[in-house]
Amino acid sequence: MLSLSALYRFPLKSAVGESLQLAQLDTLGLSGDRRWMIVDAANGRFLTQRLLGQLTQLKAQWLDAQHLRLSVAGRTDLLVALPSAAAKLRAVTVWGDSLQVPDAGDAAALWLSDWLDRPCRLVQVPAERARQVDPDYAKVGDRVGFADGFPLLLIGQASLDDLSARVGRPLEMLRFRPNLVISGSAAYAEDSWKRIRIGALEFRLVKGCSRCIMTTLDPLTGLRSADREPLATLKTYRERDGEVYFGQNLLHSGPGELAVGMAVEVLE
Structure with a gap:
């Protein structure tokens, strides 16, 4: 069974994130995020x-x-x-x-x-005053605050576990700064999802999240990995067209509420 196992909010872009048990969604994503x-x-x-x-x-x-x-x-x-x-x-x-x-x-x-x-x-x-989301993936009127490009980011817990095993050490989920973490799926299953439902809300998975040097920073210490991990390992099996992908960007159907533990249903 798929479930929402973690919620994260980042009030200030690129600063420390906070773990939530309950979160509201507004027009720009998680309320107060970025x-x-x-x-x-x-x-x-x-x-x-x-x-x-x-x-x-x-x-x-x-x-x-x-x-x-x-x-x-x-x-x-x-x-x-x-x-x-x-x-x-x-x-x-x-x-x-x-x-x-x-x-x-x-x-x-x-x-x-x-x-x-x-x-x-x-x-x-x-x-x-928020920005229009890239019209190649969204309809006119879909807005995003200061996130890089989309209102929400999802990562499967199994995907992180697989990456950690490949790197050879446990990696922190906050290194990848998702809003939603899903448990119960196979590694990288989220790559194939197009629509999901969590509670009363529907989400469209519209684009993989391309990754950069930020993933090599330890979120606890701020120190950069001397071995350039996990980016180096991701490049060996998650690279296409010159970009390295990990996680999926989402658009949501409207305002509502999310809580850790909610069931997740893949609609498409």
Whole structure:
């Protein structure tokens, strides 16, 4: 029997994720997931662990619907309020997308700039300013916040177990930053799924997730694997057309609720 065995949310893009037992879905995916992002102060370009491995150590947690708490070892925590409707808009870019989103203010910018030792700003995306999902895979009106390209990411637990066996050591699921983890399937069974149902919600699996150097960062320490694992092993059997794939990107049917332990049904 297939079941939803884990739920993860990442309030701040590329910062530490949090494990949930219950999660709401809104128009952009898991409520509160990747709604904040750090950008270069000069050009608005998004900053991630690909460039700044120390982001693996930054915790960003929702205290309630209006406040985010930033914390990192050795520094005083900072409470950041959700920007108001009157907040200054900042031009930012996420891959090929450009958008205008509210800036979270000077206090957050100073806190992050001092810790990262580079000028940066913290921004937040309200639903009405979110990006259109790639129309090659989605319909007009499907939106995504600051995630790389799609609202949700799914990985089968058996797929991670198989990869760990091939690498020769246990790998952390958070290294791959999924939102949904499914147990009870064969390894990589999710590659062939087109539609699934969890509770009252339906999901379309629309595109494999291509992987990068971020997977070689230990999510606990921020240290990069000297042997370039697990990316090196993935390249031996999960590469096609110059990309390495692990996990599946999802689109959801609408708002609703998910809970760990829910049954998963493959519809197509």
